[in-house]
Amino acid sequence: xxxxxxxxxxxxxxxxxxxxxxxxxxxxxxxxxxxxxxxxxxxxxxxxxxxxxxxxxxxxxxxxxxxxxxxxxxxxxxxxxxxxxxxxxxxxxxxxxxxxxxxxxxxxxxxxxxxxxxxxxxxxxxxxxxxxxxxxxxxxxxxxxxxxxxxxxxxxxxxxxxxxxxxxxxxxxxxxxxxxxxxxxxxxxxxxxxxxxxxxxxxxxxxxxxxxxxxxxxxxxxxxx
Numbered sequence: 001x002x003x004x005x006x007x008x009x010x011x012x013x014x015x016x017x018x019x020x021x022x023x024x025x026x027x028x029x030x031x032x033x034x035x036x037x038x039x040x041x042x043x044x045x046x047x048x049x050x051x052x053x054x055x056x057x058x059x060x061x062x063x064x065x066x067x068x069x070x071x072x073x074x075x076x077x078x079x080x081x082x083x084x085x086x087x088x089x090x091x092x093x094x095x096x097x098x099x100x101x102x103x104x105x106x107x108x109x110x111x112x113x114x115x116x117x118x119x120x121x122x123x124x125x126x127x128x129x130x131x132x133x134x135x136x137x138x139x140x141x142x143x144x145x146x147x148x149x150x151x152x153x154x155x156x157x158x159x160x161x162x163x164x165x166x167x168x169x170x171x172x173x174x175x176x177x178x179x180x181x182x183x184x185x186x187x188x189x190x191x192x193x194x195x196x197x198x199x200x201x202x203x204x205x206x207x208x209x210x211x212x213x214x215x216x217x218x219x220x221x222x223x224x225x
Contacts, residue, residue: 025058032065039065041074041090049080056089056111070097072116077101086112088132093119101125110134110155115142117162124148127171131155133178138165147171154178156202161189169193175218176200182212190214200224 021032030039058065072094081103088109099121110132117139126146133155140162149169156178163186180203199218201209206223209215
């Protein structure tokens with residue numbers, strides 16, 4: 001009976017190991033799905049630091065894996081993280097993926113479909129963010145409390161900005177919104193600090209932004225055609 005149980009456990013371990021492998025490649029740690037040939041960025045055994053580049057693909061043991069996701073809290077609390085560049089192949093990120101991180105600059109590739117809730121919550125060192133053109137939604141409190149954030153570029157496909165997404169971003173001065181169709185917002189998507197906040201819009205949507213709250217509350221709106 002013991003032998004049967006042991007064989008069963010060994011078989012189970014083999015099946016688990018063959019389905020997923022966690023490896024470090026060029027300083028980034030991935031959970032590799034060997035059946036689907038895709039990879040998810042996961043927590044560093046210590047913590048991420050410096051400048052991190054998440055590529056579209058990685059190679060391990062002569063097999064190429066598409067990097068598709070960032071796990072929940074993968075970069076959370078990384079006090080020495082400086083910048084992150086997310087490749088166009090990454091389509092999703094988990095909750096609080098970068099929360100409480102010291103990251104200064106973030107570039108989100110065009111493949112990302114949504115910025116999760118609390119993704120960059122209380123990243124008080126974050127100064128600038130570029131959101132790719134594939135992003136459709138910015139989640140609740142995604143950048144809440146990013147008190148050093150000075151400007152953000154919102155991609156052309158963003159259709160919704162969640163509650164408190166940019167609340168308490170006290171250093172924010174410029175918002176560049178590339179979407180010609182105005183994203184839906186909540187009352188608290190941006191807080192009430194509009195005195196020095198300039199909205200930059202593109203295309204033919206100037207008049208619509210000018211007449212739509214909260215965008216109309218910005219101290220200035222410029223149009224770049």
